[in-house]
Amino acid sequence: MAKTLSPVAVTFSTQKGAMKPAKLPLNDVRTKFRIMQQEPNAPAVTPALPDGLRIVKAEEYKEAALCLAQAFAEDDVARYFIDVPDREHWSEEEKWALHVEILEYVTYAHILKGLVTTIGDNYEGVALWMPPGQNMDDFLTILRSGMWRLNYRLSAEGKRRFFTEFLPLLHDTKHATLGERDDDSWYLVYIGTKPGARGKGYCRKLIEHVTKQADREGRAVYLESSNKKNPPIYKRFGFETTRTVHLQRSEKNVELDIMVREPAAVAQEKK
Numbered sequence: 001m002a003k004t005l006s007p008v009a010v011t012f013s014t015q016k017g018a019m020k021p022a023k024l025p026l027n028d029v030r031t032k033f034r035i036m037q038q039e040p041n042a043p044a045v046t047p048a049l050p051d052g053l054r055i056v057k058a059e060e061y062k063e064a065a066l067c068l069a070q071a072f073a074e075d076d077v078a079r080y081f082i083d084v085p086d087r088e089h090w091s092e093e094e095k096w097a098l099h100v101e102i103l104e105y106v107t108y109a110h111i112l113k114g115l116v117t118t119i120g121d122n123y124e125g126v127a128l129w130m131p132p133g134q135n136m137d138d139f140l141t142i143l144r145s146g147m148w149r150l151n152y153r154l155s156a157e158g159k160r161r162f163f164t165e166f167l168p169l170l171h172d173t174k175h176a177t178l179g180e181r182d183d184d185s186w187y188l189v190y191i192g193t194k195p196g197a198r199g200k201g202y203c204r205k206l207i208e209h210v211t212k213q214a215d216r217e218g219r220a221v222y223l224e225s226s227n228k229k230n231p232p233i234y235k236r237f238g239f240e241t242t243r244t245v246h247l248q249r250s251e252k253n254v255e256l257d258i259m260v261r262e263p264a265a266v267a268q269e270k271k
């Protein structure tokens with residue numbers, strides 16, 4: 001029997017995945033929500049696919065999300081919403097299930113509104129992109145991807161961290177960094193390779209697929225790096241750190257390096 005939720009509004013005011021504030025009335029939304037199997041929108045421009053790379057389809061969202069879940073299993077930012085004081089009583093299995101679930105919603109939203117690519121025989125590497133001018137802040141995408149469920153799955157502290165600290169910080173930082181180009185740049189929202197598949201060039205292929213297109217278009221590429229190990233890797237692809245921002249609600253200082261890659265011609269002029 002389908003339950004209905006009490007009258008409540010979910011406010012998404014975000015940016016990881018380019019979401020803006022949206023009010024979502026949930027009176028008639030079933031709690032047993034099933035993600036609708038519909039064809040995703042094609043991204044504004046789909047860069048030509050190099051050998052070995054392919055676009056993830058809607059029916060593959062779980063496999064793609066699992067790759068990201070494994071890649072980000074110990075990532076301080078991914079865990080920031082899960083390792084919270086009011087979920088200390090949760091088992092590791094429960095936390096892992098929530099971690100996977102979050103990445104499933106995010107992956108599906110990017111299949112619908114962005115570009116999701118994968119490489120390897122078993123989704124060894126996955127990248128989530130938001131093309132220029134696209135975002136996932138509309139009602140239908142929030143509904144269809146399951147993103148709205150975060151309002152119920154995260155704890156009170158998890159929600160404070162996600163909705164009132166993390167998403168506004170990313171949104172404001174991206175806007176402050178890119179200015180007028182905010183809606184005219186490629187956004188690498190997530191990239192990960194499974195631990196056993198690292199060092200094989202998968203990340204390079206996933207990134208260069210879009211950076212080559214961005215060069216042709218004369219567009220910047222933007223990302224947030226959640227691990228101090230990564231800026232040297234991204235530097236190899238032409239990204240530069242422009243600033244560092246901090247998440248401050250946990251005892252541990254959680255840093256994000258903001259990196260921008262200028263299109264090749266602009267980068268050349270600056271040298």
Ligand SMILES: CC(C)(COP(=O)(O)OP(=O)(O)OC[C@H]1O[C@@H](n2cnc3c(N)ncnc32)[C@H](O)[C@@H]1OP(=O)(O)O)[C@@H](O)C(=O)NCCC(=O)NCCS
Binds near residue numbers: 193201236
């Ligand atoms: C970051 C990550 C995606 C790299 O994936 P990968 O498939 O191992 O990377 P590649 O094999 O394509 O290597 C890319 C380049 O970085 C270099 N590199 C890889 N690991 C490196 C390391 N630990 N230190 C320095 N350089 C490194 C490689 O030599 C390569 O450069 P080259 O092509 O000029 O030789 C992967 O480590 C990962 O998933 N990490 C966990 C999730 C994460 O942090 N994602 C990024 C979030 S911002």
